[in-house]
Amino acid sequence: MARxxxxxxxxxRRFYEKITIGIFGPFxxxxxxxxxxxxxxLTQEPFPRYILLGSAPFILISLYLTSRMKIFPQRMGDCxxxxxxxxxxxSANTYWGxxxxxxxxxxxxFILLIPFFALLLDSFxxxxxxxxxxxxxxxxxxxxxxxxxxxxxxLISIVPTIFVIAFISSSLIQRILTEQQIKxxxxxxYAELKKLxxxxxxxxxxxxxxxxxxxxxxxxxISMILEKIYGKPPEKMEKPLKNxxxxxERLIKLVNDILDVSxxxxxxxxxxxxxxxxxxxxxxxxxxxxxxxxxxDIYLKFEKLEKPLLKILIDRNKIxxxxxxxVDNAIRYTEHGGVTVKIQNPKTKIQIIVSDTGxxxxxxxxxxxxxxxxxxAAGTRLYTEGVGLGLYIxxxxxxxxxxxxxxxxxxxxxxxxxxxxxxxx
Amino acid sequence: MKKILLIEDEKILAEMYRDKxxxxxxxxxxxxxSREGLKIAKKEKPDLIILxxxxxxxxxxxxxxxxxxxxxxxxxxxxxxxxxxxxxxKKEAAKLGVKDYLIKTxxxxxxxxxxxxxxxx
Numbered sequence: 156m157a158r159x160x161x162x163x164x165x166x167x168r169r170f171y172e173k174i175t176i177g178i179f180g181p182f183x184x185x186x187x188x189x190x191x192x193x194x195x196x197l198t199q200e201p202f203p204r205y206i207l208l209g210s211a212p213f214i215l216i217s218l219y220l221t222s223r224m225k226i227f228p229q230r231m232g233d234c235x236x237x238x239x240x241x242x243x244x245x246s247a248n249t250y251w252g253x254x255x256x257x258x259x260x261x262x263x264x265f266i267l268l269i270p271f272f273a274l275l276l277d278s279f280x281x282x283x284x285x286x287x288x289x290x291x292x293x294x295x296x297x298x299x300x301x302x303x304x305x306x307x308x309x310l311i312s313i314v315p316t317i318f319v320i321a322f323i324s325s326s327l328i329q330r331i332l333t334e335q336q337i338k339x340x341x342x343x344x345y346a347e348l349k350k351l352x353x354x355x356x357x358x359x360x361x362x363x364x365x366x367x368x369x370x371x372x373x374x375x376x377i378s379m380i381l382e383k384i385y386g387k388p389p390e391k392m393e394k395p396l397k398n399x400x401x402x403x404e405r406l407i408k409l410v411n412d413i414l415d416v417s418x419x420x421x422x423x424x425x426x427x428x429x430x431x432x433x434x435x436x437x438x439x440x441x442x443x444x445x446x447x448x449x450x451x452d453i454y455l456k457f458e459k460l461e462k463p464l465l466k467i468l469i470d471r472n473k474i475x476x477x478x479x480x481x482v483d484n485a486i487r488y489t490e491h492g493g494v495t496v497k498i499q500n501p502k503t504k505i506q507i508i509v510s511d512t513g514x515x516x517x518x519x520x521x522x523x524x525x526x527x528x529x530x531x532a533a534g535t536r537l538y539t540e541g542v543g544l545g546l547y548i549x550x551x552x553x554x555x556x557x558x559x560x561x562x563x564x565x566x567x568x569x570x571x572x573x574x575x576x577x578x579x580x
Numbered sequence: 581m582k583k584i585l586l587i588e589d590e591k592i593l594a595e596m597y598r599d600k601x602x603x604x605x606x607x608x609x610x611x612x613x614s615r616e617g618l619k620i621a622k623k624e625k626p627d628l629i630i631l632x633x634x635x636x637x638x639x640x641x642x643x644x645x646x647x648x649x650x651x652x653x654x655x656x657x658x659x660x661x662x663x664x665x666x667x668x669x670k671k672e673a674a675k676l677g678v679k680d681y682l683i684k685t686x687x688x689x690x691x692x693x694x695x696x697x698x699x700x701x
């Protein structure tokens with residue numbers, strides 16, 4: 156792809172990389188070979204050939220790194236480059252002799268500072284110096300050897316010095332300006348984030364208070380009507396009333412789940428760790444859900460270990476909720492047979508195993524089981540209700556305890572087994 | 581007859597609980613906001629206060645601090661009763677010595693009555 160000259164950006168790092176690699180590289184190699192075969196004779200002695208030769212690997216590494224800059228940490232590449240230029244300059248300095256012995260130390264000191272600038276500034280600078288020096292070195296060898304004129308020496312030492320100063324100052328200014336801009340943008344972004352956070356908290360409060368208030372009224376009044384506080388309702392109405400009550404309970408559960416999820420995702424859940432007995436927790440879960448199981452005419456049992464488990468350090472309420480959600484899910488997807496809860500205690504872990512004789516799961520469903528807002532394939536679970544937040548919440552609560560949760564199933568119609576694994580602390 | 585003060589700004593809910601509590605044999609006083617609640621608490625010295633948290637103007641937490649400062653009524657047991665279950669607010673309420681923090685939707689009025697009976701024992 157041909158590029159127009161106007162498209163070449165002389166302030167870009169690429170431009171100087173090209174000069175460095177394209178002009179200086181071949182020239183330097185030619186120069187080294189030239190000395191070796193005595194095509195080039197050096198007038199001024201002692202010429203520190205070892206410096207030139209010694210710098211060769213650096214040059215090659217540097218050129219390699221420059222060409223592969225994308226995979227190499229930029230700053231390191233810059234530093235290697237700068238070391239190379241120091242070596243070249245020190246050799247050139249000795250070679251040049253004369254006035255460079257006066258300007259040389261100053262110049263070299265300046266160049267020695269470049270690694271710091273390279274670390275401090277954007278990496279354009281060392282490449283610029285590299286490019287400029289490449290050209291100057293070539294000019295040096297082309298013109299200086301026969302004439303050895305003082306004025307050109309001075310020019311050589313002054314020109315890059317001015318360039319260096321100019322670029323360092325402009326880069327510094329540029330850097331300060333960019334930093335200010337970044338700061339401003341960060342401040343704006345931070346303010347935006349704060350606003351969003353407030354909005355989210357507000358949402359949680361609205362969801363909890365505004366949605367729950369009418370739900371409370373429905374729940375309260377229906378339950379009181381069913382308790383016959385307002386007189387005996389006609390028998391025909393009992394079932395519809397119970398249905399309203401059940402639907403309302405589902406809505407309440409949904410609101411609770413959504414609140415839990417938004418809290419978990421906002422990282423607002425605080426752990427309240429205490430030594431607790433898992434058996435007691437499971438007992439209370441069974442107690443709460445046994446009515447559900449009874450309604451569906453399935454069994455719900457807890458097979459305890461012979462020796463009771465030691466109490467472990469957990470957030471009682473969160474673990475209870477996780478187990479409740481898993482068992483509740485098992486009951487929901489089981490029409491015949493029932494649900495069994497077991498505990499296993501291999502060395503450093505405790506496993507709670509919830510197995511059911513329900514509809515089972517396909518591999519795909521297993522993989523999606525613990526994500527938010529997912530549930531079994533549409534239409535295959537005619538008896539399902541809810542949006543499937545329960546298992547997701549369970550997963551997050553177990554993960555807060557550094558535990559694991561997973562499910563296994565031999566396939567459709569073959570039941571499922573859920574595992575909750577907690578480390579013992 | 582035990583006296584109960586219910587501070588609740590939602591009229592429908594306030595009436596509903598009043599119906600239930602009266603039927604269960606309590607004398608019920610209603611207040612729709614904190615200041616009014618404090619006045620009734622001073623006057624009637626109820627056996628238990630059921631306190632909503634999100635109230636117009638001063639919220640339930642502010643009411644609790646007022647109550648605790650007033651030595652004549654500071655020992656009245658309070659049950660926080662709200663649909664707002666922010667963990668921070670719950671902690672604040674616990675610090676101010678509420679007996680319990682109940683989420684309204686989780687209980688039927690009958691269950692609340694049973695809870696109240698245990699608190700009053």
